[in-house]
Amino acid sequence: MAGIIHPFYESHRGAMEAAMQHRLDLAESMMCERAHLSDIDGIRQEVMDEFEIVLTQMPYVGGAASRMSDFFMRLMGFMAIGRVLRRHGVSLSVIGEIERETYKAQLLTVPEAERVASGRQFLSSENQTLLRDQAAKSHQQAFPEDFVYDFVEPGPGDNFEFGINYTACGFCKFAARHGDKEILPSICGLDFDAYATRGIHLERTQTLAGGASHCNFRFSRLPSDQDE
Template identity: 30%
Template structure:
């Protein structure tokens, strides 16, 4: 299989799903600067409902990994309860998601997968589980999903290609227009090849904004840490020292192929492991 033979939406969905990972930010050129000019956050609010069938298929795929992890942790009956509750609560959240450009903005996928994480969290709380337990289920499910994917090596080469860097740089410039209030805003940082290949500084985060609007800011750090199992799978060497989700001025993603990841925050369940 060659890089060119892979359907780009399939690949992009894989690298962007269930994460705010910078690798998934914008490998696909955006049309937000022209075709969508003039639309606001509520003008295309029905985007999510219009694409509900496709979106729910992605949520079902994600829940497959959630089910496997929670079955090991809590047993099959509880796993079934968590998956059912997550699906139902996600459907309730879907109409409330802010419009940020639809599929012309690859971060739309990150936003609704973040909503799925919130739906799981709400369900976990109802079942007497804790915030950290939710974080562990999310982490283990992401680790399982990305670790098992055969495209990891190809993801490594694409993540640092000149084409990728150029597109991310252009998307960073577009983000400064702040066309949608619920969107991400970020800067591209060119690397020197020694300390890091390239970086991205996020100064606004769509998932942070949505979680805060939903009264669930405490979940943000656990969503932020999902970037690391994805980086491990891609061998992209993510190092991060600060995040918006933990009160920092930005999220400073720095990538260098082949080096170990370095987490800015390590939750209790990983320290125990």
């Protein structure tokens, strides 16, 4: 019996499917050359079919009121790609490479000025105020499958602008529930390019997926954006 897609994700389904098709366009040559797959049309269809399953599995975490809904909508499709490539015997390291390079290529299709402006907005004092508020609200755990996190202020001698410690991760919960722990690190690896393409340096030395007590995100401006 087919699962039900939450109405919030259903309303964004067209955009998410278009993004998936774009990713598959960008990934085709890598799937041939690095994963040694030949029936690319078949793989594409298998990925899109798997994405339909993922859509029914995506947990609702508050919709437009939660910043994490956007993370799910932008990144959960990579779970579908990882599942299909793994079924075809592709190694975890190659899956990680393909997904990260595909995502970076997709991000770079956005004009640089727009990306840099988005990065500056993320690092702005206004957004930091919003993140503090949302971090506090995350501890209420209104949605069991959501993220829980703390806002981290820099201390004396720190060279980051602010940080976020994730003590519970929606992707980890999803992976545990649906048997995706093996491919979860590929999702974690996407974060670095997601920020770098917006002029933000992300430093992270541990993750929940890797067995740590929390993911320690630390954000600062990339040198190229310092004096602009």
